Amino acid sequence: MAAAMPLALVVLLLLGPGGPALAEPPRDSLREELVITPLPSGDVAATFQFRTRWDSELQRKGDTDHYFLRYAVLPREVVCTENLTPWKKLLPCSSKAGLSVLLKADRLFHTSYHSQAVHIRPVCRNTRCTSISWELRQTLSVVFDAFITGQGKKDWSLFRMFSRTLTEPCPLASESRVYVDITNYSQDNETLEVNPPPTTTYQDVILGTRRTYAVYDLLDRAMINNSRNLNLQLKWKKPPENEAPLVPFLHAQRYVSGYGLQKGELSTLLYNTHPYRAFPVLLLDSVPWYLRLYVHTLTITSKGKENKPSYIHYQPAQDRLQPHLLEMLIQLPANSVTKVSIQFERALLKWTEYTPDPNHGFYVSPSVLSALVPSMVAAKPVDWEESPLFNTLFPVSDGSSYFVRLYTEPLLVNLPTPDFSMPYNVICLTCTVVAVCYGSFYNLLTRTFHIEEPSTGGLAKRLANLIRRARGVPPL
């Protein structure tokens, strides 16, 4: 499922009031952690998180004005090594020490899923928020594929994943930990084995289920000193069967339907697989102006019945200026598929507006789904500063639900495209020549020409005519 999610470099610059106020955070603190989650399919997901905080004299100016919240997306961009290198340079230890030694580009890009993010936000230093410190949080998630990198084997070690092992913590880090998801291990002791055996474990509710993690603290001297390096190993004692992966409660799919180059339909399927709980979802769609949406065709159906959204905000597009913005709050019934569809017409672009590769198609950015998904297990409210960083990936609001933001896949839509090869150029050129020639000819043909009579000699002519009439000769 993770691999189906879009890959977009999303930089969030949230100017809202940062998390719960803390009395006095330490200056320039660095916390880093790596979460390894072995999946039953044999794939392994690894998530790095690095959080740096520093005090700053930069002050926020007043309250956040929500009119200035910005959202932008480049659906075409995929993350590659040129994004990783500057990202690594933001880390205090760069890639010299600590967890960041594992960030080797050739391994990280040999995976089936890769996502990288940078979050910057101000955090209040006291309750009245008179002074702030800034927080830079960098996350990187990869999923190693058992088929491609594991050559079919399902056992893993840090060395096999990253071709490096951990040798020393980053000297600047105040906390440096590796968490390994051993939920299955702790349940029946038979499926999974972690080597070296964990000294401490940590339990928490993540994504609505209770999970157990083995914790390895790099700052604990004994952890590394014994063998000079730490090479975590995972072994599946009893290989899991090839079963269909667990389906998350909320997932979505988006596609373009119809054929031909005139019309089409954008359809988004929202799946709620929760057996008995309905929950609302906020759907944000930003569609480029060259797909002219017909808002009257917006239909939302769940279980064969029309589903009226409780809130709709629509901002129509302006040609070449702004895209359509459609925001809806939809209630998803329990155990249902909700289809949101809207028809569009493909606009004709001016011939200079086409991209250099117009036949590749034009991208439509992914829809963004934000939802509070009910969880199966009630979670305790946690202290954000004390709990591991990965808790903030899926923040729990009130213990009965957790927050999820999903991005659907971006779409590729073909617009009516002229054949930009030689015939098109010839047509353009000939049309110009013909237009110029025809214009001047038409001008010549329709213009009326007057021959101006010379006004001088009027008197002389009249005299001459008088004489000519007297002589009986026709006048001039």
Add this chain to the structure above:
Amino acid sequence: MGLLSDPVRRRALARLVLRLNAPLWALPVAWLERTMRSVGLEVYTQSFSRKLPFPDETHERYMVSGTNVYGILRAPRAASTESLVFTVPCGSDSTNSQAVGLLLALAAHFRGQIYWAKDIIFLVTEHDLLGTEAWLEAYHDVNVTGMQSSPLQGRAGAIQAAVALELSSDVVTSLDVAVEGLNGQLPNLDLLNLFQTFCQKGGLLCTLQGKLQPQDWTSLDGPLQGLQTLLLMVLQQASGRPHGPHGLFLRYRVEALTLRGINSFRQYKYDLVAVGKALEGMFRKLNHLLERLHQSFFLYLLPALSRFVSIGLYMPATGFLLLVLGLKALELWMQLHEAGVGLDAGGRPGPSAPLPPAQGVGLASLVAPLLVSQAMGLALYVLPVLGQHVATQHFPVGEAEAVVLTLLAIYVAGLALPHNTHRVVSTQTPDRGWMALKLVALIYLALQLGCIALTNFSLGFLLAATMVPAATLTEPHGPRPLYAALLVLTSPAATLLGSLFLWRELQEAPLSIAEGWQLFLAALAQGVLEHYTYGALLFPLLALGLYPCWLLFWNVLFWK
């Protein structure tokens, strides 16, 4: 010598046992799902059902229901915006199981590679084209033909290209490539060139229309063989039927072609590794495409794999044929004009001829034949399928036979009906009546043929080449029986019959008269069925457009 020592008998017995155990053959869906999942694909199934308008006797099916299985190989770190399709139709008697095997082997190999930039969909369809149509309609979330199918659970963005594979055995002597799609659509020539490149690279023997590629273009044999291939392609394209599962992809602007493994008596045979290598090469090339195949080679005729006839060369031929119709119409119009002037000059001398009233009379006399012939066309289109149950109740025939026979009956009845209608309208000048009718018919025919030639050149050209001479010659004077024979011989149905004979002749499998007739009846039924199941346009085009137009000429011939 036991009963099973003879391989033929053994195979027959095995087939019999298989039949007895599983009375209705079905795709081994669960096995396919399991196997595809074990090689690491995302597997989904789609079930579909379709009740055909009447039983299909060629494929022995009426109420069709089946399941398509497809697995998606997700490209690593990509966002599933583009995909390629590799499709294998799995027949009812497991004729294509070697291709399914090759598909699974390729899927397993492709899954281990890191370089994919586009998702690859491995699709196994049941009930050949019906399954493909059901899957394509569900993928694009449209319903063109009234197919009932379950919605697809997994998608992989815009399909860029598709390759279909049909194999009859696990060794092949040659690979035949089919390009003609639904309604005569063709894939981009670059896809074909790609295939040809990999055939040459792998040393595979490639054929087009089942014909070997001529080696020597300097002697007479090469061009002659090219001409045969070209004619076969023209006939195939004119039929408007998809020449393989790829044909249905073209409607959705997915460039596609079908590869058929042929196992003949040739000595040198290739195993599936060679075929797989060619396919792998094609997929890797398609994977590297930044844009869709879009260079303007969509209209072409192929005398050989390495040569094509471009639209600029063949279009003038049709143009000149249609020019004949235009010139003839112009001549008739001049004659009508002169006749009008002469008539008016005789009745009332004057420089200004009152043409409008004279033309008004002419037009009024045209309404009846035009309406009657169009009504015949409509009857030909609607009645056979609508009235099949009535026919089966009153006559001892099956539904499919009933449809074909009603079709023929209405077609022939049309010849008897309309040429008596103009008696109702009394015209002073009989000559002017038929001239006006012929003028209208000529323009109607020219317009139709022009439109057809633009969308499906082969069909347009075939119809123009047969109908134009008879249409221009027809008039109620002169050797009427000769004209009548010529008209009947060039009517659309006769053209179809003739094309069937020519087609089999070119394939070096000539038909006897009886076989030809049987094939003709089967082709009629198939044509009607393909209209209803895939949306082929040949049947409505002939029934609603060209047949009424042809009836107008018939009407002209028997004008009294």
